[in-house]
Amino acid sequence: MRVEAWLFSAGVAFFVPIGLIYGYVADWEAVGTVGFLLLGGMFALAGGYMWITARRIDIRPEDTPTADIEDRAGEVGVFSPHSWWPLVLGVAVTLAFAGIAIGWWMTGLGFAVGIVGLVGQLFEFSRGQHVH
Incomplete structure (x- = not known):
């Protein structure tokens, strides 16, 4: 989960400064500035959730660099194959x-x-x- 958390945190670190720069350059045009800042906020929500979840659960095989493919084998979930x-x-x-x-x-x-x-x-x- 840490890789996903870092990925979403990078989105915050990118879109919030871009939103501020865009706002300054475009004389605080409302639609683009608010859009970039809200996009940074959405990344912050997802990244915050990932950080909190990563602290609560054990390390996954995907997070271990030396893990094998077989380590993740087993049941993933319940899916209905014939659902309309x-x-x-x-x-x-x-x-x-x-x-x-x-x-x-x-x-x-x-x-x-x-x-x-x-x-x-x-x-x-x-x-x-x-x-x-």
């Missing part, structure tokens, strides 16, 4: 964003489809073939 719910969620996001251009009623339709897709994704392993 991510497609439903993708359609919902498409409808919601298309609603900004077409009409706000479509955004509401996208949110409704999104609720159905989210409930389906969450409870997929509670019924049917893949019940746990």
Whole structure:
């Protein structure tokens, strides 16, 4: 996790000074200056999370330079190979964003489809073939 934390911290160290330099050169133009500073803030949030998580967990095989590929072998997680719910969620996001251009009623339709897709994704392993 330390490599990821350093990577995101480098993003903060890059975008915050760039935002300040851009603001000075562009006479504090609002959109670009705020955009760069918010980008640095987003990197700070992700990097801070990585630093906190890296302190709480044990060192991973990915963080050890002498580790072998076999050290990371084993179960990674639980994934549903035949799930259609991510497609439903993708359609919902498409409808919601298309609603900004077409009409706000479509955004509401996208949110409704999104609720159905989210409930389906969450409870997929509670019924049917893949019940746990």
